[in-house]
Amino acid sequence: MPLCVQRWTLRRLDDAYKAFLRRLKARTGKAGFPRFRGKGCWGSFGFNEFSGIRFDGKRFRFRGVPGGLRVHLHRELPKGKICSCVFTRDAKGWSVCLQVRVEAQEKRSVSTSVGIDLGIKVFAYQSDGVILPNPRVARKAERRMRIRQRALARCKRGSNRRRKVKAELSRLHRKITNTRSTWLHQQSARIANSYDLIAAEDLNVKGMAKHPTLARSIHDASWGKFISMLSYKAERAGSTFITVNPRNTSQRCSGCGEIVPKTLAVRTHSCPSCGLVIDRDHNASLNILQAVVGLGQPNVADYGKRAARNLNEATN
Numbered sequence: 001m002p003l004c005v006q007r008w009t010l011r012r013l014d015d016a017y018k019a020f021l022r023r024l025k026a027r028t029g030k031a032g033f034p035r036f037r038g039k040g041c042w043g044s045f046g047f048n049e050f051s052g053i054r055f056d057g058k059r060f061r062f063r064g065v066p067g068g069l070r071v072h073l074h075r076e077l078p079k080g081k082i083c084s085c086v087f088t089r090d091a092k093g094w095s096v097c098l099q100v101r102v103e104a105q106e107k108r109s110v111s112t113s114v115g116i117d118l119g120i121k122v123f124a125y126q127s128d129g130v131i132l133p134n135p136r137v138a139r140k141a142e143r144r145m146r147i148r149q150r151a152l153a154r155c156k157r158g159s160n161r162r163r164k165v166k167a168e169l170s171r172l173h174r175k176i177t178n179t180r181s182t183w184l185h186q187q188s189a190r191i192a193n194s195y196d197l198i199a200a201e202d203l204n205v206k207g208m209a210k211h212p213t214l215a216r217s218i219h220d221a222s223w224g225k226f227i228s229m230l231s232y233k234a235e236r237a238g239s240t241f242i243t244v245n246p247r248n249t250s251q252r253c254s255g256c257g258e259i260v261p262k263t264l265a266v267r268t269h270s271c272p273s274c275g276l277v278i279d280r281d282h283n284a285s286l287n288i289l290q291a292v293v294g295l296g297q298p299n300v301a302d303y304g305k306r307a308a309r310n311l312n313e314a315t316n
């Protein structure tokens, strides 16, 4: 066993203990002592340092091991040094994830900008009026999932049948994950490539996912994943990605800065002081954009006045 693999495993053990100690210190609920996991629970191993292995674009060659491991690349590797790799096993087979160090792209000058409001009814509303419908991947597969889960529950433990049904279920899980992540990749790439400045809310997804009735929809939407994709894709494309304080983005009027209180059920924003009537999410996306435009300073609390000033300058 190469030394690096052992180091990688030790690092994961260290992570588990660090997380345990952190939870212990924070005193929020159960600390959860790290469990011993049987060999069936392990789905991955990796190399922290890329030494003792070579990759020539087709095969992995390990030092001291004859032959090589054929790899099917699903896209071209970017130019740069490979720093680490992780081998993962899932329902279909093994895959390897390579980490490559590349030079940072130079920032583009800002001429196009967009604010993005994430939601459940529609996945995202852009401040220029473009709407991304919610794909609701897991919701759509719910029935198929239920049927397989029931079949699994009927199987005798340790039987061949149970193993087969379990594999079928994990294939379905994999299918759902892949469909969702493909969609997220495509949408975030489109946004990162077509705008120079991208503003989104700084969401507390973990806190929101505790919502009694919306939790499942929030998980299914994967906002957190979308935001992280946007941020790294923007960096790669040379555009600027900024998150803003989500406070009052849906309540504030994007036309005059007045606070117009409304519940989640109210889908239209109509302002009594300036007469602006637009979709609730569109209003929020405009607020998010106005929080950054002109100043480039995220998390500024008093952007209501500035929003009004910016609008005045734009109309005069």
Ligand SMILES: [Zn+2]
Residues within 6 Å of the ligand: 253, 254, 255, 256, 257, 258, 271, 272, 273, 274, 275, 276
């Ligand atoms: Zn108004």
